[in-house]
Amino acid sequence: MTAPNRTPLSRIRNFSIVAHIDHGKSTVADRLIQMTGGVAEREMSDQLLDSMDIERERGITIKAQTVRLHYRARDGEDYVLNLMDTPGHVDFAYEVSRCLSACEGSLLVVDASQGVEAQTLANVYQAIDNDHEIVTVLNKIDLPAADPERVKAQIEEVIGLDASDAVEISAKTGQGMPEVLEAIVTRLPPPKEGDSDAPLKALLVDSWYDAYLGVIVLVRVIDGELKKGQTIRMMGTGARYPVDRVGVMTPKMAAVEALGPGEIGFITASIKEVADTRVGDTITEDKRPTPKMLPGFKPAQPVVFCGLFPVDAADFEDLRSAMGKLRLNDASFSFEMESSAALGFGFRCGFLGLLHLEIIQERLEREFDLDLIATAPSVVYELVMTDGSKRELHNPADMPDVVKIAEIHEPWIRATVLTPDEHLGAILKLCQDRRGIQVEMTYVGSRAMLTYDLPLNEVVFDFYDRLKSISRGYASFDYQITDYRPGNLVKMSILVNGEPVDALSMLVHRSAAEKRGRDMCERLKELIPRHMFKIPVQAAIGGTVIARETIAALRKDVTAKCYGGDATRKRKLLEKQKAGKKRMRQFGKVEIPQEAFIAALKMKDN
Structure with missing residues (x-):
């Protein structure tokens, strides 16, 4: 039975927008918000969902954002659309995976002039792993270099999706956007049936810190109802909280009476620490808990480590509090205190990649007015000691006596590089110089797709910059960590x-x-x-x-x-x-x- 003010499940659509960097995800999101009247015309701005200054300056999305939109379709029915705009860069792939698990469908946005890129592949495979229905959207068809037919053939050849019914749009001018809205309601599935009378079961999708409200938790309700005044329990940590407010993002916060099955919204419950709200945890009612937890997500594993030290030793306490505050909004960033004879007191920090490191460092310097020195980035090594025990090495300065070490294992990655044909020779040489092992090489039209196994140690310094410079910015790169292998390291x-x-x-x-x-x-x-x-x-x-x-x-x-x-x-x-x-x-x-x-x-x- 449906509550009188609740939208039936058949008219709810939860979907993500996935694409490579710069293919127009945020602009597509802007147009969808504009066309459904999500914000007043005078409040509209470009990249509306990219709220951080650093996101606007760099023109990239760092944090995934959620919006609830109301749309009256051509069949006269009213639909509720829950849209999640995701980042495109490889360092923020964990943000993408969390959003995809809360949705049933995806809009795959591909640039009609550039075609399929490495991150397009990575993100669309994540969507397919989550059993998503995918609607292909070809963006930027107003560009002189756009070639929709070539790109459709590429999508079918490389990804294996049928692109014959791809929607051709220009998000910048708004051309073709009404067709995207219709495709969302006709071609994407509604949420799976949930029982509103069953015990509450909700997935914790994201959490961030607000100076006034404390921790704001983004949830996707599977079963039951989430209402104000309820006492909820986090099943992973066992913590209990009374719910202060329940609402949805429109993209501003709007309070609602309750969230039911299939809906995405936020709650606040006077939670002080983001660490108490583990992403992927199951939220249930304290008095009537659900018997089984949701599978959740793998925690984000830091890949790159580096030391951050204040230039002026007197700023150490400021740096400590700044990192604590930043950690509230980014659970994937980890740090612990360390000291160095040359640089004094500082912190050893873990990041998901070099861009993540750069962003965190820039945010610390900007938002908290600190001058910082970063030591050389290093990866996590695994030491096999002569007595058979294993230990992790985060900082080369802490390496034990070599006599006690039997083997040093280093992390390896499986990298996918897409490049125009003319830069192939230089890129092959770069991968060989970095101890790469070629796995396969295929052609997609006039572009080569290389798959390489590379040691992460060699990639972490400046591989991405070198790749961009030798390919004049045309090569795209994506990777995932595969395993640890013994290496002749000193x-x-x-x-x-x-x-x-x-x-x-x-x-x-x-x-x-x-x-x-x-x-x-x-x-x-x-x-x-x-x-x-x-x-x-x-x-x-x-x-x-x-x-x-x-x-x-x-x-x-x-x-x-x-x-x-x-x-x-x-x-x-x-x-x-x-x-x-x-x-x-x-x-x-x-x-x-x-x-x-x-x-x-x-x-x-x-």
Whole structure:
């Protein structure tokens, strides 16, 4: 039985928009909101759902957003559309997977001029894994380079979806958008039947922190009803909360009496910590719990680790509170305290990829007005010790004695690269140089699709930048972690005046160690200012020095006052100076400026 003010299940549509970066997801979402009257015309702006400044500046979606829209179809029926706009970048794939599990269908948006890209494939396969019905939308058909027929053939060939009934649109001008709305209500399925009288069972899709309301929780109700005043229980953590408010995003927050089966909305319940609301948890009623939990999601695993340190040591407490606040809105970001002899106190942070690292660092600097230094990014290694035990290594500086290590295992990824034919040679060389193993190579029209196994260690520094520069921005790249494999890895330490600098130590493959060491020494020679004594800069593996540069000493002309007379007078002064410099070098402290660290840590590929 349906409540009098509730939309029947057959007229609810929950759907995601998936696409590669820059194929127009957010613009399609804008047009759908505009056409269904989700916001007043004067409140409308481009990329309405990208609310963060950093999202607008970079033109990318970082956080998935949800909106409830009301649409009267051509058959005269009123429908409720729950739309989820998802990110396109590989680092935010976990956001995509969460949204897809809360929906029954997807709009696959493909650029009619660029065609299928690596992330298009990754996202559409995720949608297929979630048993989604998929409506293909070809966007940007107003561009002179658009070739819808070629792209339809590509979709059928690469993805295996029937693209004969793809909707051709231009989200920018609004052309073809009414057909998209009709396709959503006619071709996407309604939510599966749920029992509104059964005990409450709801999926926790997302959670974020609001300074006024506390934690806001996005939920998808499967069975039962979620009402204000109910006491709910998180089945994963066992925490209980009374519900303060129930509502939907339109995209502004609007309160509703209750959420029933098939509906997506939000609740607030005076929750203080986002950590208490684990994404993928099952929410049920405390008095009448549901017997079985929902399967949930795998937690987001950090892939890249790096140290973040304040430039000014006095900002450490500010950095700690800033990270705590940022963690409230991004559960995939993890951190723990660490200290370094060179950089003082800071945090070892885990990220989902380099873009995620960049975004977090930029948000900390912008939103909290901090100056930060990031150490060289590293990945998680698995050490197999001689006694048979295993342990994880997050920071190369913490590596135990090599005598105790039997094997070092490193993470490998399966990478998919799509590239125009003319850049193929350079990209193959790049993958080979990074110890890649080619799995397969196929052609999609005039574009090559490469599948490679690569060590994550080699990808994490600047692989993506190199790929974009050698392909003039036309290659697209997607990856997922596959397994850990043993590797011939060594710890390379950098010594300045005989003292190891822990912030610059790194794990490298033995074959690349000498080149990496020489590059680092050459760079530090230029960056460290000269002192009154000469300073050796060395790269070493264990007790073996593999590269060395010497920073010349500043010289004072001690013989300036000597004129005429015996040459031994001059020699005596020079010998005295030499002995003084030797003593200075023994006890002298080399000051390495912060800028030298920052510049040295910016890896560049010569």
